[in-house]
Amino acid sequence: MEQFQMIRYLDENGNLLNSDISKALSIDFIKELYTRLLYVRTFDRKAISLQRQGRLGTYAPFEGQEAAQVGSALALRPDDWLFPTYRDHAASITFGHSLKTILLYWNGRLEGCVPPDGKKIFPPAVPIATQLLHATGAAMAEQRKGTDNAAIAYFGDGATSEGDFHEGLNFASVFKAPVVFFNQNNQFAISVPIERQMNSETIAQKAVAYGIPGIRIDGNDILAVYFETKKALNRARNGEGPTLIEAVTWRYGAHTTADDPTKYRNQAESEVKREKSDPILRLERFMKNEGNWNDEWHEKVAQESAQSIEKAVAEMEAFPEPNVDDLFDHVFAEKTWSIMDQKDQYFEFLRGVNR
Numbered sequence: 391m392e393q394f395q396m397i398r399y400l401d402e403n404g405n406l407l408n409s410d411i412s413k414a415l416s417i418d419f420i421k422e423l424y425t426r427l428l429y430v431r432t433f434d435r436k437a438i439s440l441q442r443q444g445r446l447g448t449y450a451p452f453e454g455q456e457a458a459q460v461g462s463a464l465a466l467r468p469d470d471w472l473f474p475t476y477r478d479h480a481a482s483i484t485f486g487h488s489l490k491t492i493l494l495y496w497n498g499r500l501e502g503c504v505p506p507d508g509k510k511i512f513p514p515a516v517p518i519a520t521q522l523l524h525a526t527g528a529a530m531a532e533q534r535k536g537t538d539n540a541a542i543a544y545f546g547d548g549a550t551s552e553g554d555f556h557e558g559l560n561f562a563s564v565f566k567a568p569v570v571f572f573n574q575n576n577q578f579a580i581s582v583p584i585e586r587q588m589n590s591e592t593i594a595q596k597a598v599a600y601g602i603p604g605i606r607i608d609g610n611d612i613l614a615v616y617f618e619t620k621k622a623l624n625r626a627r628n629g630e631g632p633t634l635i636e637a638v639t640w641r642y643g644a645h646t647t648a649d650d651p652t653k654y655r656n657q658a659e660s661e662v663k664r665e666k667s668d669p670i671l672r673l674e675r676f677m678k679n680e681g682n683w684n685d686e687w688h689e690k691v692a693q694e695s696a697q698s699i700e701k702a703v704a705e706m707e708a709f710p711e712p713n714v715d716d717l718f719d720h721v722f723a724e725k726t727w728s729i730m731d732q733k734d735q736y737f738e739f740l741r742g743v744n745r
């Protein structure tokens with residue numbers, strides 16, 4: 391569809407296609423983007439390795455989707471709201487979440503759901519698409535309070551087949567809620583490819599049904615992501631209502647550490663995409679084209695990222711052990727016999743006593 395042509399600011403070889411933004415592209419800004427992209431990728435790889443070593447319960451990797459998440463989260467203002475899924479830690483980290491807390495989450499700790507003081511970051515939504523409604527509600531609350539804060543909801547292509555997606559867009563549209571619906575179309579819902587999920591040519595076109603703007607961007611182009619999300623957030627702040635953004639991207643790895651993608655797709659395809667359209671490589675190519683690349687600087691950024699991530703891992707591992715009673719004691723206001731029975735059994739199990 392003409393109207394939903396993919397928007398790109400940087401081509402795959404790192405050439406700038408949109409000269410309107412050249413003035414906004416200081417070297418410091420570009421370096422900040424690169425540093426943040428490398429940081430979250432280093433985190434993602436570390437988390438997978440921790441899980442493989444039995445030091446993390448499970449994990450949902452985002453490698454390949456860094457530009458979509460970092461670019462959009464960087465477009466937010468500090469007082470905005472962020473509603474992530476289980477795959478959006480790069481967005482949460484960019485918006486100020488703590489690495490230690492995110493790692494605690496993946497170790498099944500309740501404390502892993504608590505954002506830093508003053509940061510409006512919801513716990514990752516695991517029930518698909520529910521967060522679109524929460525984001526709409528938070529945006530409407532800001533509207534009623536008379537602020538110009540906005541909300542962003544992240545979700546995948548699979549989420550657009552859920553009722554909550556439609557309810558969220560419809561409600562936000564009717565009430566002109568200041569919310570940005572940020573879709574990362576990584577082209578798979580676990581093992582189900584996009585062509586088995588929908589007949590629509592694009593996700594962006596689904597905005598038409600709700601009378602809101604829908605745009606389709608190259609999600610591996612951090613400049614398109616950043617500037618187009620900023621525009622959508624500005625519309626929201628100005629009372630012009632929600633926008634649906636489809637950021638087309640790709641996850642290189644597994645759905646989660648419990649998944650094996652070789653069972654449903656040829657992973658060689660991921661390697662071709664990596665060479666052609668990797669979000670970090672693309673920014674590197676741009677920096678090289680502009681004469682702003684420096685190997686020593688890159689080495690320093692890589693080292694600093696790794697050190698800061700190691701520190702967070704050490705903090706997570708030094709976190710006090712959970713209180714096992716908490717598993718049972720807060721299920722009901724008054725303990726029921728069945729919960730107490732389960733608790734007894736579990737403590738017996740922990741003592742190594744067979745019934």
Ligand SMILES: Cc1ncc(C[n+]2csc(CCOP(=O)(O)OP(=O)(O)O)c2C)c(N)n1
Pocket residue numbers: 475477516517518545546547548549550576578579580645
């Ligand atoms: C309501 C609901 N139904 C099913 C699931 C099981 N489930 C977990 S992830 C997933 C796929 C989601 O795909 P998508 O929205 O494209 O996001 P992605 O995982 O690719 O980021 C499904 C079906 C769930 N978590 N919640």
